[in-house]
Amino acid sequence: MRTYSANAIVLRRIDLGEKDRILTIYTRENGKLSAVAKGARRPGSKLSGASEPFTYVKMFLSSGHNLDVLTQAEIKESFPNVKESMKGIAYAVYLMELVNSFVDERQPNPELFDTLLSAMYVLESGANPEITARYFELHSLAILGYEPHFEECLRCGAKIKCEKAAFSPSLGGMVCADCGVPPNDAIWVPGAIVSYVQALKNAQPQKLKDFKFPKGALRDLACVLRWHIRYRLEHELKSVDFIDSIAHMQ
Numbered sequence: 001m002r003t004y005s006a007n008a009i010v011l012r013r014i015d016l017g018e019k020d021r022i023l024t025i026y027t028r029e030n031g032k033l034s035a036v037a038k039g040a041r042r043p044g045s046k047l048s049g050a051s052e053p054f055t056y057v058k059m060f061l062s063s064g065h066n067l068d069v070l071t072q073a074e075i076k077e078s079f080p081n082v083k084e085s086m087k088g089i090a091y092a093v094y095l096m097e098l099v100n101s102f103v104d105e106r107q108p109n110p111e112l113f114d115t116l117l118s119a120m121y122v123l124e125s126g127a128n129p130e131i132t133a134r135y136f137e138l139h140s141l142a143i144l145g146y147e148p149h150f151e152e153c154l155r156c157g158a159k160i161k162c163e164k165a166a167f168s169p170s171l172g173g174m175v176c177a178d179c180g181v182p183p184n185d186a187i188w189v190p191g192a193i194v195s196y197v198q199a200l201k202n203a204q205p206q207k208l209k210d211f212k213f214p215k216g217a218l219r220d221l222a223c224v225l226r227w228h229i230r231y232r233l234e235h236e237l238k239s240v241d242f243i244d245s246i247a248h249m250q
């Protein structure tokens with residue numbers, strides 16, 4: 001049985017029997033894979049903390065027929081500040097589900113791994129979770145080849161101005177108000193959204209904590225990116241409902 005090590009982020013876990021857990025992990029070296037953490041649910045297990053969602057772990061694994069086996073683990077970061085609030089947890093779960101939904105098993109993408117890990121450290125620093133999520137969405141979509149186009153009209157090529165424009169997920173971007181009736185799947189948003197997209201695309205992760213966006217701009221950007229992601233995945237992410245329920249409580 002081949003053994004190997006990997007830097008991993010736990011995307012999700014499922015309890016197995018009374019003692020074990022099945023983990024979906026995203027590794028820098030091997031991409032997404034599933035592994036069983038035997039005995040992780042036992043009191044005092046050394047694998048218990050390492051099998052918690054969105055924990056950053058140095059893992060030692062053995063290759064198995066169906067599932068790899070987690071044999072040892074060294075927690076590098078558990079992100080305790082993120083876990084202190086329901087909002088932090090909700091957005092961390094969202095980032096994990098987003099990656100889990102877009103990537104196939106054993107397809108390494110070090111740039112996406114680094115971007116996910118960076119976003120988690122940004123959340124840990126106390127940055128606005130909504131801004132952090134929008135940053136991660138834009139950058140991860142670009143890495144995966146699904147980047148939406150915001151700067152110019154996809155029909156006439158004109159720069160999007162401050163008046164409203166239509167965003168169409170089937171086209172993958174914006175259509176200006178001068179170009180007639182947009183596709184049926186389009187939603188109307190203020191053209192000013194472009195400036196916020198550009199700011200996030202050019203931002204250094206460590207500077208996101210200082211970003212301040214109007215609530216309306218965050219709402220519009222969240223709506224556009226959610227619509228785009230849903231179109232690409234052909235389903236809504238479950239964690240979106242969790243985020244919405246928390247927003248209604250505040």
